[in-house]
Amino acid sequence: MKYENKKYYSSSLDVAEFILQQKGPVSPLKLQKLVYYAQAWSLALDEEPLFEESIEAWKNGPVVRNLLEHTRNQDHVTSINSGDPSQIDEELQDTVTAVIIYYGGKSGEILQHLTHHDDPWIDARQKAQASKASSIDEKDKEIISRKKMKDYYSSLYDMN
Numbered sequence: 001m002k003y004e005n006k007k008y009y010s011s012s013l014d015v016a017e018f019i020l021q022q023k024g025p026v027s028p029l030k031l032q033k034l035v036y037y038a039q040a041w042s043l044a045l046d047e048e049p050l051f052e053e054s055i056e057a058w059k060n061g062p063v064v065r066n067l068l069e070h071t072r073n074q075d076h077v078t079s080i081n082s083g084d085p086s087q088i089d090e091e092l093q094d095t096v097t098a099v100i101i102y103y104g105g106k107s108g109e110i111l112q113h114l115t116h117h118d119d120p121w122i123d124a125r126q127k128a129q130a131s132k133a134s135s136i137d138e139k140d141k142e143i144i145s146r147k148k149m150k151d152y153y154s155s156l157y158d159m160n
Contacts, residue, residue, distance in 0.1 A: 009087050009088075009089070010050055010051050010084075010087040010088045010089075010092075011051045011052070011053065011066070011083070011087070012035055012039075012050075012051045012053045012064040012066055012067045013066065013067060013070060013080045013082050013083035013084075014051070014083045014084050014085055014087045014088055015035050015038050015039070015050050015051055015083075015085075015088065015096060016031055016034075016035050016067055016070075016071075016077075016080045016083055017079065017080040017083025017084065017085050018083070018085035018088055018093065018096055019031065019034050019035065019038070019096065019100060019104075020077060020078065020079055020080065020083075021085060022096075022097065022100050022104075023100055023104050024078075025076040025077060025078045026076065026077060026108070027075065027076055027077070027108045028068070028071040028072070028074055028077055028108075029060065029061075029108030029109070029111075029112060030106075030107065030108030030111060031067070031071060031077050031108075032061070032062065032063055032064065032067060032068070032071075032108075033061060033062065033103070033108060033111035033112060033114075033115060034099060034100065034103060034104065034111070035064055035067060036055055036061070036062035036064070036115065037099045037103050037111075038050055038095065038096045038099045039051065039055060039149070040120070040149045040150075040152075040153045041095055041098065041099055041153055042092055042095045042096075043146055043149050043150035043153065044149070044150055044152075044153035044154040044156075044157055045095055045153075045154075045157065046091060046092055046095055047150070048092070049146060050088065050092055050095075050096070051064075053065070053066050053067075054143045054144075055143070055144045055149075056124075056141035056142065056143055056144065057120075057121050057124030057125045057128060057141055057142050057143075057144050058141055060112055061111075061112045061115040061116060061121060062115055062120075062121055062144055063141070067080075070082070118152065119148065119152045120144045120145065120148040120149045120152050121144060123144075123145070123148055124141075124142040124143065124144045124145065124148075125142065127142045128141060128142035
């Protein structure tokens with residue numbers, strides 16, 4: 001894959017701050033889902049990730065743990081102080097902008113619902129449940145595979 005040896009310049013915090021600058025304040029739930037979709041569509045369309053951090057399959061949908069730590073206990077996120085959107089390549093910024101246009105008008109709850117019907121999250125949750133016979137601890141989540149994200153969202157794009 002094209003991105004296996006990629007040197008990462010941006011982080012999930014950079015992407016989140018870019019989204020907030022374009023969209024304005026949003027709930028932490030909505031921000032997590034928009035960052036997830038930005039990563040997914042970057043993998044599918046640009047064939048490279050926006051950021052290096054893993055995305056975990058939590059009960060409420062995809063979560064970037066680093067972003068969660070920066071937005072915990074907030075009702076609405078207005079800014080990610082350590083996020084720097086200028087670290088995102090221009091071409092990748094276009095992808096994030098497209099994600100904001102398509103998904104940005106939906107509530108966090110709707111986005112959560114959508115992710116619960118997408119194969120990458122479903123596969124990771126099933127894998128986590130199979131490996132742990134008891135309930136899943138939120139601190140030990142299955143990582144959502146970048147390959148599955150790329151393949152799944154590429155197939156959605158190909159259908160249109």
